[in-house]
Amino acid sequence: MALINENYLKLQAGYLFPEIGRRVNEFIEANPDKKVIKMGIGDVTQPLVPSVVKAFHEGVDEMAKGESFKGYGPEQGYAFLREAIAKNSYQDKGIDISADEIFVSDGSKCDTGNIQEIFGDDNKIAICDPVYPVYADTTVMSGKTGVCQSNGYYDGIIYMPCTEANGFIPELPTESPDLIFLCYPNNPTGTVASKEELKKWVDFAIENKSIILYDAAYEAFITEDGIPHSIYEIEGAKKVAIEFRSFSKTAGFTGTRCATTVIPEELVAYDTEGKSHSVKTLWNRRQSTKFNGVSYPVQKAAAATYSEEGKKEVAEVIAYYLENAKMMRASLTEIGYTVFGGVNAPYVWVKTKNNASSWDFFDKVLNEANVVGTPGSGFGPAGEGYFRFSAFADRENVLEAMERIKNLS
Numbered sequence: 001m002a003l004i005n006e007n008y009l010k011l012q013a014g015y016l017f018p019e020i021g022r023r024v025n026e027f028i029e030a031n032p033d034k035k036v037i038k039m040g041i042g043d044v045t046q047p048l049v050p051s052v053v054k055a056f057h058e059g060v061d062e063m064a065k066g067e068s069f070k071g072y073g074p075e076q077g078y079a080f081l082r083e084a085i086a087k088n089s090y091q092d093k094g095i096d097i098s099a100d101e102i103f104v105s106d107g108s109k110c111d112t113g114n115i116q117e118i119f120g121d122d123n124k125i126a127i128c129d130p131v132y133p134v135y136a137d138t139t140v141m142s143g144k145t146g147v148c149q150s151n152g153y154y155d156g157i158i159y160m161p162c163t164e165a166n167g168f169i170p171e172l173p174t175e176s177p178d179l180i181f182l183c184y185p186n187n188p189t190g191t192v193a194s195k196e197e198l199k200k201w202v203d204f205a206i207e208n209k210s211i212i213l214y215d216a217a218y219e220a221f222i223t224e225d226g227i228p229h230s231i232y233e234i235e236g237a238k239k240v241a242i243e244f245r246s247f248s249k250t251a252g253f254t255g256t257r258c259a260t261t262v263i264p265e266e267l268v269a270y271d272t273e274g275k276s277h278s279v280k281t282l283w284n285r286r287q288s289t290k291f292n293g294v295s296y297p298v299q300k301a302a303a304a305t306y307s308e309e310g311k312k313e314v315a316e317v318i319a320y321y322l323e324n325a326k327m328m329r330a331s332l333t334e335i336g337y338t339v340f341g342g343v344n345a346p347y348v349w350v351k352t353k354n355n356a357s358s359w360d361f362f363d364k365v366l367n368e369a370n371v372v373g374t375p376g377s378g379f380g381p382a383g384e385g386y387f388r389f390s391a392f393a394d395r396e397n398v399l400e401a402m403e404r405i406k407n408l409s
């Protein structure tokens, strides 16, 4: 008799995006003449930039000729890309990360989930609330939790509320977690962490021999000086942190797939006898066994984001999204909403008026303005009373959506 992994039975049905879809479809069916503007899902809208497209085509052409054809590539990624990432994203910024500490993959979503399997089942995981749902669900799948409570919290996970009161930076937990997920610039709140705040976390991890899983998927959207782009800007972080980066939001690769996981040489975790082991060695073993690399043309395309032209083109697209975010912030503030994020991130986190629930606000915005956003409560209980607007939209849609929201009763 085939038995299932019963941890999957603990998972709550994927509720948020299907429920949004259901309500939107219901509205469209009842109002076929209305133009609905979608500012909900965190996916990019602008095409790949010319330098990336050119490199992508060149990669395909190489695969088409006998003398340049490539079969399996290195599981860790081609040296040309690992070196370009190490140089451009780290060394040129004064951060000492070498190419052999870089693992290229087909996404940060998979890596933030897969990384769990090299850590033991008895690890205690800490995650923020509200949060990118992948961290919690993959923790459940890997068997590190109990069942889900009625408030949406799983037994065995340490939840760290991120609220207006703490500036959306969690307080250090009283229990000591073994693995800590942090994401800055943050999805869904669009807020950032300063060096001092991250230093507090790095020191905490060093003291507790825990590991920080740092998701920097939105690093490229940081506009303000002094905000850390990498956890490794913090002294001591190489001893306690893994960093995830992705070309998805940075360069429009959500449908192309390429990302990076950085595991420093000196990062260790322990066996039950307290003996230390290299995390990089374990991850390398895992990737070499279960992964066969990212396609060559995609890696060529990713490397092109670091060419002089590529950097310029990618920066223009990011500036376009950030200009959207700026307009959204300005419009919403003008009509009396309290807004967070949207300065160093493509998300604007809006507090509803008169303590309206996230879903009530969702219905109002959909029915009266025909605009779709994401209810904050869908990202966790501490997101209740908030709403996320994504700046990944076409400019004219952003302007029209804001105009319609201004006219809400």
Ligand SMILES: *Cc1c(COP(=O)(O)O)cnc(C)c1O
Pocket (backbone or CB within 6 Å): 042, 106, 107, 108, 109, 110, 132, 183, 187, 215, 217, 245, 246, 247, 248, 249, 253, 254, 258, 259
């Ligand atoms: C979009 C996103 C990613 C990127 O995932 P990919 O699998 O690389 O596309 C990672 N983390 C967060 C928080 C995100 O919102």
